[in-house]
Amino acid sequence: MAAVKQVIKNRVAFLDQKVPPYIPVLGITGLLLIWELICRLNIVPPLFLPAPTAIVADGWQMISSGELFRHLMASLTRILGGYAIGTVLGITVGLILGFSKWADAIFTPIVYSIYPIPKIALLPLIILWFGIGEMPKVAIIALGVFFPVLINTFSGVKNVDPILIKAAVTFGSNHLNVIRKVILPGALPTIFAGLKLAAGTALLLLVSAEMIAAQYGIGAMVLHYGNLMITTKLMAGVLLLSLLGLLFNRGLQWLERRLIPWK
Amino acid sequence: MAAVKQVIKNRVAFLDQKVPPYIPVLGITGLLLIWELICRLNIVPPLFLPAPTAIVADGWQMISSGELFRHLMASLTRILGGYAIGTVLGITVGLILGFSKWADAIFTPIVYSIYPIPKIALLPLIILWFGIGEMPKVAIIALGVFFPVLINTFSGVKNVDPILIKAAVTFGSNHLNVIRKVILPGALPTIFAGLKLAAGTALLLLVSAEMIAAQYGIGAMVLHYGNLMITTKLMAGVLLLSLLGLLFNRGLQWLERRLIPWK
Amino acid sequence: GQGDENQQKGAGEGDDTPEKVSVDIGMLKLTSSAPLFIAIEKGFFEEENIQANAKWFEAAQPIAVATAGGSVDVGATGITASLYNMVAGGQQLWIVADKGREQKGYSSSALLVHNDSEVTKPEELKGKRIGITQTGSTFHYMAGRILENHGMSLSDVQLVPLNSIKGLMEALSSQQVDAVILNEPNISTAVSEGYGRVITQVGDEMDYQTSGIFFSPKFAENRDTAVSFMKAYAKASQYYHDAVLTQKDGQAVPGENYEEVIDIIAKYTDQDPELIKKGLPYMDRDGNLLEEDIQTQIDWYAKEKLIDKAIDADQIVNTEFLKEALNN
């Protein structure tokens, strides 16, 4: 009887199926082309779905006229102000709660009972407190940023590997140095995760607050053109917001790579 | 010369400093008491900061009159509807992108370029598409839920330990069984993380949408009482929202424990 | 829901009068739709062999969208910047008749300040905060035109969009804004509850076509039905005018069918008749549009950059149907 030969085949080849590298580019351009085509052929009226080219053309016109810039500036001031305040406070309080078991025991339950409130609901209250100007919008963004940053800072501090602390103490570090040389750098990656999370929330709150009570700002602008049914300019505003979000995120990533080179 | 004896002391004792277990309770009650006291002594006018008792009293009155219930129902319908739609779509699309490298290559860049748009900015557009009724609010919530759920489902599928897939294939699993018995359960914890993240976003969008364009709903109610400067009722609404958020979160936790008992 | 019911009823009755034409009318439950209510209720449409189906909407903008898109044949609502933008954006519809306007001597909309305000005339509003519903709304237009009448412009004040009339009233009563534009019967409410004071009536400042009857392009092509519809509408307008808008020596006096019309409006809008009596908008007796005002509006909106591409009034106004209806 002759020996039967059965070759062993790779049975997980499906796991490293390859897709040509140009496909992702093709995906986005394809989408844009189909979209443009739908509009050009008037399958959907431009009122409901303006063509990408029309959006870009109107967007460009809004840039040249300086309109976009004015709204952008109003929004940028608010979001950067609110983000900065919320971040500084969040990290500070987070560190305090992280370092002091007493502060933790007293304040963490309070923090966690305020945390689930969707912050935008506090806008009317904050308008009562601060009036109708810039302050309440900045405050609401700061508040929305404060909590995720606080909670991440706190858990970052809490989750620093205790073995690192033990090592540092054994090699002679005092409390201050343990905090400075071990806990702070150890918590940094988690803090950054909080900062990234907060960026999305900040942008969402910015737009909401501007829609509810503002004259200028990209949120107000989008609502304005929505009310006027000028869809191209509305979409240009949306586009700008998505760019802003992207930029924000990239900025944080860049900062993260600079501050946390060891990861 | 006598031998010197130097006892080794625990140098990391500060790490397991204990705080009495009643402190957290004390923290919250203390805060409430101080708050009440500030109001009773009229240090801050009740318009700006109503007393907790006043909030509870007004809240109770709003419950008895059925007012709260009507708003709550409007909000609940919207958020549950939007959340359900967004979740189902998000998981479905996430699984498709996770399983098919082609779909991944084509659609993931598109998803990531839409992701950073703060969804509330799309409300005016969606109002144009769907009119002014319930649809746009539900749609905006669904949209806000869709993306985090999609992205978590996708990364859940992608991050299933390949060694588990290899083991399953070696023990004779076909593709369908690999998906059913390995990838789906393996992705479940990450999907749940997405569901939890989305719950917060959904609530935030609910409130924003109701403030911008609704007559009923807790968001509309809060804005209404803000405009009227009736701070007690405003705060009662905020309280209700925080309860809603808490409940939502607990519900998801409960579900998670039931569905993922092995964690 | 209600629209569907009506349609089914119409189909059922269609058996004995088969030549009847079914017309869907998109409208709001507002007093200003009174002629339509009257025409439906008193059978004026039936006389013209029209089966009118009311389609209720919650906001003005979707009515215009629905009319332009042909999902309703006739729309009845306010004339806003969004309407012009829609037409400019290629969504055609025709404004064919009056449905409410600001007219001297008739109270409809007004500029109010809160009760503690020191402002007594529009000139003193410089630098103040004026509440409107939305940008590009009729309220926006009225506020702008009043200011211009008094030598100012919108850039001299701060406009606060508050998204709803309810929001306007609340903001005025809590004095978060200095002034608002309001319409009846809300003006009466604000005044009687003691938190608002009228500075000027819009009707005293200008003649203004606030709302109108729109035909979808498809409906307009069906010329006979369109004219028939206008006949019934003109008849209802006269009925409304004679009942509630007659004046003697500058004072409003109830006409012959006053109570009947009020009851019809009350039935369709689910409102308190007393409230309705305070807020009966002026309408042309024959339903004629203030044709030249449309161009004025367009020009003003264009000046304020609230319209994307300026259009010609001819592109949107069509009074031929009404003229033909009135001539027969």
Next chain:
Amino acid sequence: MRVVVDNVEKTFIDSKKREVTALENINFSIEEQEFVVLVGPSGCGKSTLLNIVGGLLSPSKGEVYFEGKEQKNPKLGIVFQEIALLPWRNVYENVIYGLEESGASKQEQKVKGKHYIDMVGLTGFEKAFPKQLSGGMKQRAGIARALAVEPDLLLMDEPFSALDAQTRTIMQEELLTIWDRTRLSTLYVTHNIQEAVYLADRVIVLSRHPGHIKKIIKIELPKMGRDQEKYRSQFERYSQEIWSLIRHDAEEALKEA
């Protein structure tokens, strides 16, 4: 059935897009009932080779095949260092996984499941989830899962290297006992030279850059009881020989990240 590894070569594309040869010119066979152990320094390609034999990786050149009289599809059992139990299945469900997938009846699953769970000493832990087990017990479950399919070839990639030294010693003894009862053809990868000499019929020593067979050493000791006093010097001589073949490579490997 014997397994033949025929002139296998494997190249990878590394992170800098360069082609790297991980394995070159690999020829050997695993006879029926033979226990073959692969040893070699870190990164010499042991896991790569085992994965190719297991059908989890395609060779760039050459092939691996079963040679036998029957036409039936050869079955494989595999045990990883990372254990790879499905966390959402309890011990019993994990052990019968392969039976389930091959369409065995519930009754057969039950009988065989119990048999192999008993064999690895996990009786009483059937309902436990993996996270409730110690490292050693997890690895026993992993072995039971691989045995339960009654494979034509058993593959083990450093199954005990994550365990502590004592547990590993115990597990080695148990593995040998089990193997003696089942006599499965086995390909076993390890870093541990003592382990290799203790378990193997033949030890294949791999060398690095690119991975190739440096020497194949037949262990001429009785399969059971090699840790007895009388075989000590022979045992040590094999160990020394292998260590001297590897040492230089291992020192080099240590310098790489």
Next chain:
Amino acid sequence: MRVVVDNVEKTFIDSKKREVTALENINFSIEEQEFVVLVGPSGCGKSTLLNIVGGLLSPSKGEVYFEGKEQKNPKLGIVFQEIALLPWRNVYENVIYGLEESGASKQEQKVKGKHYIDMVGLTGFEKAFPKQLSGGMKQRAGIARALAVEPDLLLMDEPFSALDAQTRTIMQEELLTIWDRTRLSTLYVTHNIQEAVYLADRVIVLSRHPGHIKKIIKIELPKMGRDQEKYRSQFERYSQEIWSLIRHDAEEALKEA
């Protein structure tokens, strides 16, 4: 200076709020220049004991003290299994950490840093972050860090147990060489009996439930070159003795999660 562990006992509160005795009645001393190894099955309290000696845990009863002629504060160096290098410091910065904290001058840091980095064979890797190193190199950096403070007592908790067998063998040899040059009093924890016999002056065998000293075995072999042929049988006899003391406990430990 000698270190005395005097009647130490340690109880923990477990997750079910019950009091569990981890260590009981522990008495021994580490003489100057002595290398003491703790062996015992999993969970017998080796790490707990080492942590108490290192001042990272308070004993429930008894005490640990240095006994010597000088009044100066005793210095400790410690090496963990988990290595515990600070990920945000490069090799050099990690190695001089203890010097930095004790206020040594920059010059001294530089000299000693270089000396100990050279000693463990990491020359050229000063600027590398831990994540860029292999396991063995990380552990070398950990050892250099502990040596750099020139401690009165060096503590090592299974420093090599995460390494592969070959790397471990190499590291053991290197550790012995380094130790021979520094002759630091050392307390070393391991699971690996060969390692214990290879390194120790005295082996302390711990037993479980609660952890207590089962036997203290003095290894009567020359410190260097115990792996030579001529000591093989003696070496094996020590190993056997220890294994027989532990075996039962280790088998029990395996059954616990």
